[in-house]
Each structure stands twice: as structure tokens, then as C-alpha cells.
Amino acid sequence: MLAEFGMSIPLVAAPMSGGPTTPAMVSAATRAGALGMLAAGYKTVEAVEAELEKVRAEGIPFGINLFAPNPLPVDPDSYRTYAAIVQKDADQFGLTLPAEPIEDTDRFDEKITLLLDDPVPMVSFTFGIPSREVIAALRRAGTVVVQTVTTPDEAALAHEAGVDMLTVQAAAAGGHSGTLSPRQPLRPVPIVDLVKQVAATVPLPIMAAGGLATPAAVAEVIRAGATAAAVGTVLLRATESGASATHQAALTDPAYTETVITRAFTGRPARGLRNAFIDAHEAQAPLGYPAIHYLTTGMRKAAAAAGKPDYVHLWAGTGYRHATAGPATDILARLASEL
Structure with a gap:
């Protein structure tokens, strides 16, 4: 996966909907040797298209996250x-x-149509697992399909649906949980343990997410078997962050x-x-x-x-005190320093 997306460090700038993730952050992640993900949640189809055009103009690998209906x-x-x-x-x-x-449904069908008409390198889903037909159509278009899961059972469902990769999200993650069962309490399993449990359940590459805000935490999940670590909260104060000044100050x-x-x-x-x-x-x-x-x-x-x-x-995730101001490239380089 790393070679396919031109990554020299196993880090992903997680897609943060509602403003924090910007095209500039995606570009900065690439400059750091990581992978950037746009966030399509809450946006109109026209706004998503505009962001896609900005990133495409740079000619870089990238991904985009959608809220799947659940x-x-x-x-x-x-x-x-x-x-x-x-x-x-x-x-x-x-x-x-x-x-x-x-x-x-957050204009899900229209956004899928957009991504099939003009395919992107990676599409990830959260909240729900799309139909097998949607997943297969994206894969035929040359897109790597990633599903957010929070338990081994959810990982098995995603595997059966035909996805290429998993984002395994622990309860320590900031923002919305990707749980498929939001009426059930979240299980507070440490991310390293969750990665090991999912890896033992399904044979898919794993992006680990949730509370990863230090070089040691990143190195630990990679050693545990994750292909990459997805980081979000630690980028909220980055120069390229679109998070509100009020949000950034609160951190x-x-x-x-x-x-x-x-x-x-x-x-x-x-x-x-x-x-x-x-x-x-x-x-x-x-x-x-x-x-x-x-x-x-x-x-x-x-x-x-x-x-x-x-x-x-x-x-904010549990590692929010580690969020520092400065360029995203510097933040990501620091997080990769113990690999």
C-alpha cells in the first residue's frame, strides 16, 4: 500500500469532517511522505468537487472519506x-x-456517482458499510476501498463486503466513532490490542486510528501489525487546519x-x-x-x-494535549521519528 500511494512514512492525515481537513492539509501530508484524505461529510456535491479539483491539480495520490448511510x-x-x-x-x-x-443520507448516492465518473486513488467509508455493488464499482474504477471498523466482528462484515483495506478505529479517537452499532456502548479497547484482534480475524491491511498523538504511539501500532497510522487530533492546530480558532484555542x-x-x-x-x-x-x-x-x-x-x-x-481524541501549532509536514515528520 505504501509504495502504491508514494508514501515514505506509514502515516495518514485522517479525514476530519466539518472543516478541519483542507486541501492544503492533504497536500502537506504528501510533502511529508504521508497520505492525505479529504473529508466529504456534511459537504454539498459541488463543494466536494471543488476540493477534488484543488488536490487533483497537484498531481498527488490522495483519498477521500464518505459517510455511508446507516x-x-x-x-x-x-x-x-x-x-x-x-x-x-x-x-x-x-x-x-x-x-x-x-x-x-448526506447526498451519498450523488457523491458515489461523482467518484465513479472521475475516480480517485482511495475512498474510505465510515458509519456504515456500502453495498457490495458500490464497493465493486469503485474497485473496477481503480479505487482502493477502505472501511472504518471498530470491532473484529465489523471487520469481518467489511471483509465479506469486498473492501481492500480497513481503518481500525479505537474508542480513544476524536470526533465521531465509526461504529456500525451506535446504540451500543463503545468498547474501550486500546488501539494496539484492537489492531491485533482484527489482524487475527481478517487478512486485510490495517490503518490504525484512535489516540495516536506521539511518535511512540505510532511506532507501537506499526509494530503491532498496522500498515499505517491515521492521525487527526494531533493535526487540529496545524497551519493547514481549517478548525475554528475557538476549537484550536480550547485544545x-x-x-x-x-x-x-x-x-x-x-x-x-x-x-x-x-x-x-x-x-x-x-x-x-x-x-x-x-x-x-x-x-x-x-x-x-x-x-x-x-x-x-x-x-x-x-x-478531540485522548491525545489532544500533544496537538501543536506549526506546519503539518513538521508534525507528521515528528510522529514518524521513532519508526
Whole structure:
């Protein structure tokens, strides 16, 4: 895999949806000898196309991540109850939140059509496993297909569906879990153990992800059998990061002392810095994705713009204190220093 993508170090700049991953970060990853992944989640098809054009213009290997449909419908009454609670927080920003649930597939079919019409080197999926037909069509187009999994059982399902490679994500990862069963509690298995368990289950190459923020942690997962390590949180403060200034500042703010897995912001389990919104609403928040995401997204954007981190989804993995400011090339080179 490394040779195929021109990689001289076994690192992947993980796709972080919602802004942090930029075409500039993908390009910087390539300059470091790593692989960069664009994030298609939450974007319009036109926005995805524009980012693809920017990266393609550089003539470099790269990948892109899509949210595969795995609906988590919200109970309408639970949604309305929670919406009334969150509306009180949104009032300070002068916002009116959606009164009824919004459900969609993140334009999945249109994005697949785009990637079949103009193929890219690698496509990865998270949240759900696409149909065998979609996977086979991408592979026929010359695309390497990667599936995010969080357990050996999920790895077996992905293998049966015909993917080429796995991203094995531990619960320590920042942002959304790729779990296929979001109603079940995440299992806190260390990434090294999870890599070994998955490698013993299926004969597919593995990208390891989750809490990998130091050179020692990266070296350990490679020794455990991973083909590459995917890193995200450690790049949030990079020069090329599109994360909001509010998010970046929170990563070094001594007021935030831990990360927790929460559904309060999006209705799907995700790891972020524990803040006032999570403390106030975690027990009240229903499961339901993307409805809860759409409920809170306007408030989160307004809070980020206003510099109010306690109302922002401060996604971060357990290694967030290792996120440093500076060029992504330098950060990735440091992470590869013990290999």
C-alpha cells in the first residue's frame, strides 16, 4: 500500500469532517511522505468537487472519506423535547432551531456517482458499510476501498463486503466513532490490542486510528501489525487546519481537562473535550443521527464564531494535549521519528 500511494512514512492525515481537513492539509501530508484524505461529510456535491479539483491539480495520490448511510432515526417526540431544551441555549445567538427532525443520507448516492465518473486513488467509508455493488464499482474504477471498523466482528462484515483495506478505529479517537452499532456502548479497547484482534480475524491491511498523538504511539501500532497510522487530533492546530480558532484555542485551554464520548451535539457517539453543553445535556440527548446534528449545527457555528467554546463540539481524541501549532509536514515528520 505504501509504495502504491508514494508514501515514505506509514502515516495518514485522517479525514476530519466539518472543516478541519483542507486541501492544503492533504497536500502537506504528501510533502511529508504521508497520505492525505479529504473529508466529504456534511459537504454539498459541488463543494466536494471543488476540493477534488484543488488536490487533483497537484498531481498527488490522495483519498477521500464518505459517510455511508446507516440511519439512526430519532423518535419525533424525543426530538421535540430536546429541541425545546437546546433552543434556550440557541436564543443567545438569535437562532431558531429546526422544530422537526431533518433526516438525510448526506447526498451519498450523488457523491458515489461523482467518484465513479472521475475516480480517485482511495475512498474510505465510515458509519456504515456500502453495498457490495458500490464497493465493486469503485474497485473496477481503480479505487482502493477502505472501511472504518471498530470491532473484529465489523471487520469481518467489511471483509465479506469486498473492501481492500480497513481503518481500525479505537474508542480513544476524536470526533465521531465509526461504529456500525451506535446504540451500543463503545468498547474501550486500546488501539494496539484492537489492531491485533482484527489482524487475527481478517487478512486485510490495517490503518490504525484512535489516540495516536506521539511518535511512540505510532511506532507501537506499526509494530503491532498496522500498515499505517491515521492521525487527526494531533493535526487540529496545524497551519493547514481549517478548525475554528475557538476549537484550536480550547485544545490548550487549562479549563478543559478531559475528553468524553457524547451524543449531545449530534445524536451519535463522538469524542470531544468535556464542556458545559455536554455536562448540561448529555443525559437529556436522544440518539438520532443526523437529526440531532442538524438541530445543533447552527448554534455550534454561531458559538465558534463568537468565541464561546462551551457551546461548540470540541472534537478531540485522548491525545489532544500533544496537538501543536506549526506546519503539518513538521508534525507528521515528528510522529514518524521513532519508526
